[in-house]
Amino acid sequence: MNLISEIEAAGAKVETFLESVVSGASKLKKLYNGLSGPVLAASLAVFYDVTKAFASAEAAAASAAAGNVPTAITLSETTVGLIKQVITDFKAGEKTIVADFEALGIKL
Helix, strand or coil: CCHHHHHHHHHHHHHHHHHHHHHHHHHHHHHHHCCCHHHHHHHHHHHHHHHHHHHHCHHHHHHHHCCCHHHHCCCCHHHHHHHHHHHHHHHCCCHHHHHHHHHHCCCC
């Protein structure tokens, strides 16, 4: 392979990756637009805590990379409270929460 063909091949790989990101983001947007406030808040809080853990601590990232994810991420009290409330509402049969779990493919 010459340099030009290598650059073209790399560009094609980048293009494929970006297309998959856009496609995934579109699917995620559609899914999240249909969720109720409590489920959306809990899922975004989890996302925030996980992202914060990886962005702020090399040790957390190293721990997760070694396969020890549970010790790499600490959820905030607020996040845990949101999750507990969503689960309580689900168990109580709250229709919007149950519908959200069905849409997400989650069965408890």
